[in-house]
Amino acid sequence: HGNSRSAMILATLIIVLSLLDSVFTLKGDSSTSSRSSRLDCVKASEQCLKEYTCSTKYRTMRQCVAGRESNFSAVTGPEAQGECRSAIDAMKQSPLYNCRCRRGMKKEKNCLRIFWSIFQSLQGNDLLEDSPYEPVNSRLSDIFRLAPIISGEPASTKENNCLNAAKACNLNDTCKKYRSAYINPCTSRVSASEVCNKRKCHKALRQFFDKVPPKYSYGMLFCSCPAGDQTACAERRRQTIVPVCSYEDKDKPNCLSLQNACKTNYICRSRLADFISNCQPEAHSTSGCLRENYADCLLAYSGLIGTVMTPNYLRSLGISLSPWCDCSNSGNSKPDCDKFAEFFTSNRCLRNAIQAFGNGTDVGVWQPQPPIQPTVQQPRSPQRAKEQSSNALDAATNMNKLNLEADPLYHFCGTLQVSLELCLTQGNDCQPAHTSTDLTHSLRVFTGLVIRKDPRIHQQAT
Secondary structure (H helix, E strand, O other): OHHHHHHHHHHHHHHHHHHHHHHHHHHHHHHHHHHHHOOEHHHHHHHHHHOHHHHHHHHHHHHHHHHHHOOHHHOOOHHHHHHHHHHHHHHOOOHHHHOEEOOOOOOHHHHHHHHHHHHHHHHOOOOOOOOOEOOOOOOHHHHHHHOOOOOOOOHHHOOOHHHHHHHHHHOOHHHHHHHHHHHHHHHOOOOOOOOOOHHHHHHHHHHHHHHOOHHHHHHHHOOOOOOOOOOHHHHHHHHHHOHHHHOOOOOOOEHHHHHHHHHOOHHHHHHHHHHHHHOOEOOOOOOOEOOOOHHHHHHHHHHHEOEOOOEEEOOOOOOOEEEOOEOOOOHHHHHHHHHHHHHHHOOHHHHHHHHHHHHOOOOOOOOOOOOOOOOOOOOOOOOHHHHOOOHHHHHHHHHHHOOOOOOOOOOEEOOOOOOOOEEEOOOOOEEOOOOHHHHHHHHHHHHHHHHHHOHHHHHHHO
């Protein structure tokens, strides 16, 4: 009876290992395939214009968009509307349909202009639902692995972590170069009434966060401060972007007015859409993020710096951030304004991501709050981000249902969460598995452990 039970456990582990190998192989293949076939919008546009059919439909679609914006569609006949539908359907089969841009790329503004013209044509709305940027899908652990300024000691024991980050930046040629490049225009007074050239300051700040490795730029922007220190350390962190020039202004605009101003600029509009997409909070998520990725949220947040929507830390206890705006004079739009403002000031995903970086941890390693476990799944409004979430992660999450606790010899501790952490308790420490390779290795270690504990299993398997 014992032999059969041991054999069943081994068989289960082998099946799990095979399934995970298959899942991540399929995920990798599909991801690689989709990315290899997806062009940036500049190249996709050039390719389309070289083909007669595509270029003709592309021009027709742009004319339809111009007509829609001027309410021209209300006076056009069925034939013209049919041509518009035909052109839009043709675009869905062209490389332009799924094109994306890269942050900091050459011709970024032109790429974003093409993306939004296609997006608005196909979606027929002005919403900021999709990010125009190619997904990065990085991890905070990738940054920590290379970061010399991150140590294992708690933040509370450090004198001034933000000062240490500034020193580390000065020791790196790239960080020092681009930091000096924004300090100069952001601190040079233009006239008696103008403290600086804000446009040049913003451009230099965007270059800093686009060009400098995150381990240095994030170190300065998201450095952790001791719990008892809300003056020197926190103020240095707040001063990172030279807020007197890049952030503050004579008057505070209404947040919805600021959002509308942001939408008229391709860079700002795109960075805001990226932020909304990658920092979307989720009440039922342990991490607090819908996408379960702190690194992508921090990247999206830093992308807003240097736009009219530039956010910064508020002078308050804890982590609270906001653009330079408020919701006064909102009229009937007060609820919408409050909702937009709270996406910054009360964003659990963003706050947890910043705290995780300061702690030197990541999703699934550091849990800021206990997970919310509702007894009944609440219906949620459909979001494109959820529809595009990976089936592989769903499959890995369902692995939680495996019950291997029948025999105390073989015991998994913790759960296979989105970060895929696996803990081996038989003489091994917890092994965080953030990639398919790490998880596969952990399972193989566990399989070998079982065989060493009971050599009879090896005999049966062979």
